[in-house]
Amino acid sequence: MDRDTVHEAWERDRIAFHALIAHATEEDLRRRSRGTKWTNRQLLFHLLLGYQVVRALRPLVQVVGRLPRPVGRAFARGLNAATTPFDTINYLGSCGGGLIGTRRMGRWLDHIVARLHRSLDRATDADLARGMHYPTRWDPFFTDYMSLADIYAFPAQHFAFHQRQLTLNS
Numbered sequence: 001m002d003r004d005t006v007h008e009a010w011e012r013d014r015i016a017f018h019a020l021i022a023h024a025t026e027e028d029l030r031r032r033s034r035g036t037k038w039t040n041r042q043l044l045f046h047l048l049l050g051y052q053v054v055r056a057l058r059p060l061v062q063v064v065g066r067l068p069r070p071v072g073r074a075f076a077r078g079l080n081a082a083t084t085p086f087d088t089i090n091y092l093g094s095c096g097g098g099l100i101g102t103r104r105m106g107r108w109l110d111h112i113v114a115r116l117h118r119s120l121d122r123a124t125d126a127d128l129a130r131g132m133h134y135p136t137r138w139d140p141f142f143t144d145y146m147s148l149a150d151i152y153a154f155p156a157q158h159f160a161f162h163q164r165q166l167t168l169n170s
Helices: 003-023 026-030 039-066 070-080 085-098 100-121 125-129 148-163
Strands: 131-134 146-149
Touching: 003 039, 003 100, 003 148, 026 125, 039 070, 039 085, 039 131, 039 148, 070 085, 070 131, 085 146, 100 148, 125 148, 146 148
Parallel strands: none
Antiparallel strands: 131 146
């Protein structure tokens, strides 16, 4: 894993996010996004949520990644079985999250990215190599088995994918 590349991707996304919210009008934010049921405002929150997910997955990798692989596979199968409720929560969470102001979203993303930078800098090579099985039906960027290094790369992939779905005029 090239840590500098990951740090740079996060910073590019953070700067891009601030540019998006700085230039978006209220009309832009209310407009439907491309290929989703969300408005642009809700999709912006979902971009932020992709970074927040990494903060939640880090400790999970540390715990589940130490368990025997069959236990981790069973855990991932259980999560895959819960895809429908997850999809509903994911959708409604971004609908609700879209209610917060864009400035607050920007500050929240700044906070998340700063914490991720610090955690990546502190992670040992052994930490980055540890991994676990994931529910592949939850996100197109989840694979059956992902290391912590893969999880650190996830939010930039997620951001780039969903950024193309925004229909902002700016």
